[in-house]
């Protein structure tokens with residue numbers, strides 16, 4: 156059946172792609188040209204399978220191949236962009252640093268150091284934020300640290316990031332990535348060589364060679380073996396020279412890479428000359444120069460021309476010495492243009508750093524400004540609190556005078572007032588009583604934020620007592636039914652707790668037209684909260700006012716219907732806010748109101 160055959164072809168394609176991925180891992184270490192064919196095959200199969208993720212991965216591999224092998228960096232960049240563009244979802248997310256690493260390498264080879272640096276640093280920051288990294292991700296992170304180290308080292312900038320090399324060392328070590336580790340030892344060797352410590356350089360190179368050998372990483376092995384051969388030649392150890400150049404030949408053959416062949420010839424040539432075998436050495440140097448011209452590797456070529464000029468001069472062949480000196484300086488002039496580009500890039504990097512510093516300074520300044528505004532705000536809040544307190548406190552004094560004198564007036568005019576005059580006096584008396592209540596509530600409200608002392612409170616006793624007082628006050632003869640769950644003991648300010656429950660209980664009974672108001676105070680313990688409920692069967696609060704009633708002076712009724720100042724619920728909210736809790740209203744099914752108060756246990760525990 157066709158459906159089945161497609162499926163089985165699909166499975167075998169999948170398996171083939173798995174094999175290709177493994178093959179690519181190997182080829183990356185040992186034979187660059189194999190990467191090309193394997194990656195192309197992976198892309199072809201992934202297209203057939205409509206697997207955009209693996210097609211994208213194939214493009215990233217191909218990009219790495221062009222970057223390290225054909226020196227077609229623009230093409231490599233294009234492939235990296237394309238590959239990442241094809242990926243989707245979590246696969247894409249995972250490969251984001253991989254893509255940055257690939258791009259970083261291209262820019263590094265192109266001499267655009269700032270761009271390379273920002274790619275590596277982006278990848279590093281993505282990977283530093285990733286938990287539970289797999290082997291690939293750790294490898295990318297190590298490679299980014301390593302490349303960034305090389306970049307900083309080459310850029311001639313003052314700060315060499317030695318810690319990057321150490322981080323790469325540690326990460327490669329954590330996944331037993333021997334080839335990665337061999338790169339680290341190779342770097343140690345170059346530093347030692349630069350310091351003139353040839354013994355340490357050799358030790359590190361031998362270590363690098365041993366490590367790369369564990370994974371048959373021919374690309375690295377070919378370079379290290381040639382370098383070791385040359386170092387031995389400088390020490391005059393003939394048998395070791397032969398041994399390592401034989402090894403170098405073997406590894407170089409395996410890499411199928413022209414560049415590595417040229418490198419080996421160059422090192423061999425120098426080693427032979429060192430041993431006094433000038434003619435043989437010259438042949439090797441010429442072979443190296445031909446390959447390097449073929450693959451257009453001008454940076455390495457300048458070194459070879461210079462070497463040739465030196466050797467000819469040493470041999471007294473000044474004609475050839477002059478020719479190579481000339482070629483060397485011509486090439487240098489050409490490269491000077493490239494160097495200039497790279498110098499501009501370097502300047503740009505410095506400029507960017509400077510810009511960043513400026514930005515940081517600006518940020519710091521803004522932060523300071525914000526802090527000072529906050530300080531001012533805190534100060535003016537404090538002032539406002541004081542102001543509300545002082546005003547409400549001081550207003551009571553003249554009010555007391557008004558009520559006292561109006562009472563005196565009432566008494567001395569007793570029996571002499573007509574009906575209208577009596578009514579006017581009554582207005583003043585009621586008005587000043589209302590104002591007194593209002594000021595008293597306002598005073599309570601403004602005092603809330605000043606109070607800090609707390610004590611242990613058994614809410615069972617407190618709420619029961621408040622409930623009895625409420626009934627006595629609002630329904631002395633008819634009673635009201637207030638049921639109370641078992642409540643917890645908390646640590647809080649006693650006055651505030653009284654205000655909270657008193658206001659809720661009073662409202663529950665006050666805004667109730669039933670013969671016997673029913674009120675239930677409930678309690679539930681949650682993980683981190685104490686949750687209280689005050690439910691009544693009263694007149695209820697329409698849903699659209701559920702938020703608004705918590706604002707100060709917001710009343711839904713006139714004083715003639717229900718007495719009050721509109722401050723009670725605002726006090727409740729402020730008390731609960733102080734404890735970092737919240738208060739809300741739901742309407743009961745029977746139309747009554749149900750207040751829920753949540754208080755974090757942490758705010759009221761000892």
Ligand code: ADP
Nearest residue numbers: 662663666695704710711719720721722723724
């Ligand atoms: P006050 O009771 O002094 O007017 P509050 O701030 O305590 O002020 O309440 C604000 C408004 O919310 C009240 O005027 C009333 O209209 C409404 N309200 C408060 N609690 C209830 C309740 N349990 N049932 C019905 N309405 C209520």
